[in-house]
Amino acid sequence: MQLTVEGISFRYGKRLPWILKDVDFTIKSGQRIGLLGTSGYGKSTLGKILAGYEKPIEGKVLLDGRALDDKGYCPVQMIHQHPELAVNPRWKMRQILYEAYTPEEKLLQQMGLELSWLNRWPRELSGGELQRFCIARALAPETKFLVCDEITTMLDVITQAQIWQFLLEVAEKRQLGMVIITHNPELGKRVCTDVVRIDELGT
């Protein structure tokens, strides 16, 4: 399975500067590409375009050659930096987790998700716990690629290591393709198969 992006350009308004200018990028299943660079250079924007959250002004997003359509479950899922924004505050965790599919018991254990958390409100959980839910939610059987946008920047170092430990395990087993956006080169080297700097991608 291959996810490619050709000639992608993006800006938020006609009078605003180009954030991305004809960027080409390809990732195959099982590959984990680190996207490095300081904030404000379009890393997240590229991530959003890959996962279909934003439509590029120019260029195409192709999954195995076919355009990524909007209908149905998108095989490219995204996990965000602030988990508390990615969950509906008026839903219990159980409803949030089971929104797309019912994950089996084993996956929840593997993620370190305690069953008692399932009937809690999002505001009663910490950032680390919420992020585990967001990851579990994104790991539906149809998911082939994961875009991780600074997912552990806000968390403490131990939680970061815990999350990456089980995430890499799952990615390896299911041969998921992962785009890992981070400003921390050490983390990039440790979790990615290869690393790319955002400013080297576009013109």
Added chain:
Amino acid sequence: MRSKRTVFENRRIQLVFWVVLALCYLLGIFFVGLGVKESAYGICFEDKFLAPSLRHPFGTDGLGRDMFFRCMKGLSTSMVIGILAAVVSSFLALVMGILSAVLGGFVDKFINWAVDLCMGLPHIVLLLLISFMMGKGMKGVTIAVALTHWPALTRLVRSEVLQIRSSLYVQTAYRMGKSPYQVAVTHMIPHVLPTYVIGLILLFPHAIMHEAAITFLGFGLPAEMPAIGVILSEAMNHIAAGKWWLALFPGLLLLTVVVLFDVIGDNLKKLWNPQSGNQ
């Protein structure tokens, strides 16, 4: 068991207590008013212009009619109109608000334009024109009040829905293949409902006040029907003769009803959204 003081002193219980108290008072007026028989406030000339006394707590008017029961009757009719108008307006606002936020584009522009249009004329003037068109009377004032209160609530609902629509969890839901309908029902309604219900409650007193205002100016309920607006406009003629109680008590009654609705609305607002409840 904790001592009585701490349980009561706790803010959340206070909020609920005030809401319940206000509700009982309003329902009391509503049902007493409905139940009052014609005879209770009938005309009897010998006790004309009696000052407030035990037998007539609100005194009597030029035709000897007991003001207390007349006010209660009038207020409950106003409340009926108020409920009708509030329900119609808020339902209209809910539909318009969600439609304009979810569909966006032309629909959004049109509804926004219609809201500006309705807000363009001063409220009283619009009420006047509509009731003028309907040939005054009860039907006219009810429709007038019902059709002029939806713009403000529509804007409230629309901004709430817009905020949710742009949230990350809704975008993620779409990326997980959820249809706009599913998103609207599962994500939007739970968010919009509290705003909607509180909007409905806060709309109610406005509806009653505007009905009283239009009736006072002579366009609402016909003169023979007991209504706060009518009572107060009659009272105006006797002000110069010093019959102060004719004006004071009806207005006071209306004021308490409106204030209590505001109290219910504000307290529910505090109870419902979790963060603000923690002060």
Added chain:
Amino acid sequence: MNGKKIFTELLRMVCLLAAVSLVAFLLITNAPIDPLVSYVGTNSTLSPEAKEEIAEYWGLKESLPKRFLTWAGHALQGDLGTSITYKKPVAQVIGERFSYSFVLMLAAWILSSFLGFFLGIVCGLYQEGIFDRCIKVFCLILKSAPTFWIGLLLLSLFAVKLGWFPIGMAAPIGKLSSEVALGDRIYHLILPVLTLTLVSISETTLYTRQKLVEILSSDFILYARARGENRRQLVFRHILKNVALPAITVQFSSFSELFGGMALAENVFAYPGIGTAITAAALNGDVPLLLGIAVFSGLFVFSGNLIANILYGVLDPRIREGEAL
């Protein structure tokens, strides 16, 4: 707020105004009154030919859209027809009476804006103090009390019981309006202005207080305090500007409530302004006057909104210099 934005704003206002006059026209002409009677009056002494000529002039026979166009055509040239209640051209009636109403509204608007702003600031600064709690309860009651009821109470207390002020009218009865001294006019103006001020002050106070509470818990106030600014410096350097900006725009966009309050206050005090004119017009089915005042009130509200938008663009640097980025 560059020229283009002001132009689009003006264009939007004009087209909204046209729509409002259309809505007013439709509402009024659908009333169960025979159009001719509404233009001529029930017991008019005009000859049939004169009536025919009036009907022709205003196109009362044609279809609704046609009638609206003829009305609009005349209106644009300033001819709004004659009012049967006052036997004078509508435009003149509006002109005269609006001058009275304008004074009433201006006084009340200024009083309620500045007093309300000041009270809101003080309540916000000394939150949950006795003063704050009293003002909040006072505002809640004023907000919920019907305008005309407040007018009645003031009337019966000051005019009847204490006799300080006249019962009503704008000038002593039996005096020609030209001879009325300024003192008399003000003397008659005090109670209506007081009523209108009391009614509109609560909104301003509560709004200003709410904005102040939000700003006090904002990050930039925390940082200013961390830079050693005392309370007085905080107020004058940061708080007043950040509260005044939204407060000003709200004051200008609340012309619609102001107009409504004015109409009710005028009817209570029998004050000869545009408020009493509109009720009289509606009661007598005087279509030209009713239509004229309705459209005029729309113009009044829109001018307020327009000023509010322009002011916001001029005062708020984020908009004024937004494009410059």
Added chain:
Amino acid sequence: MKKENILKVEDLTVSFSRYQKGFHKTSLEVIHSLSLEVNSGEIVAVVGSSGSGKSLLAHAVLQLLPQNAKTKGEILYRGNSLGEKQSRKLLGREISFIPQSVDYLDPLMRVGAQVQGVYGTKERQQMLFQQFGLAQDTQQKYPFQLSGGMARRVLISAALMENAKLMIADEPTPGLSVDLAMDTLKYFRNVADQGAGVLLITHDIDLALQVADRIAVFYAGTILELAPTEDFVKGGQALRHPYSRAFMSALPQNEFQPLAGSQPYAGNLPKGCLFAQRCSLCDEQCKSEDAALMRQVAGGKVRCIHAIDQDRNREIGNRHQAMAGI
């Protein structure tokens, strides 16, 4: 230059009253008997995950906590207690604060005037802007017109307006990679070298390792260990508290090995040592109150009775054999 104690925080507790799920009111301890000190010429970094209450420490020292916060414990500035009154004279003069982003600037006020503040002068503000390479017209700009880089330099220049004795920075370089953050933080270094004390609050351990003289590990509302940066760089055996060691070994550039479990909530903190449930050395003693007292061990402070002490590890050593023997 004589070493002087600029800031001393002793057993500080900050708690808020809030509503539990039901109707009763509970008080939530966000900072829990925290001790820390900053000496002149030194940068002390407080490292902990974001959202764990670190910023509250900065606000507590600045005496800017919200009304519903209650504090216990002592905060001393150069020896005398720092209360509401004393702080009013010192804030903005001897004590300066560097916030996280441009949201901390008044949106309707030009940047130049804000940097100048109530005690600064225009000349010094222009001189600082030049020194930080900010264009001449920057002072006329409004906060929303500043780019990320400009905003940081503006906030730093505001802090340097007065020659502060104590500088508190709350997450001054969010989202920056270490090398870029360094050119902002080198100013902290020369401020410290001129005799001021700098308290740097951040969630980025790499940053702390680069710029701080001493590092405090912030965990569940308290500081478990305060030790020279070298111990952290050496990692492993040099650190005293089991959590600090787990913390360092979880770093990507180290073993990247995570410790099981998660931080306890501020709502239900266990008695005694907060790290008890996750600690391999935990025993009955750890549950007692005095297990949580801050102790001086080999040049650093630590809050653990089994603290690993390099030169005297005899007593600790046999505990390990005994444990392993079971």
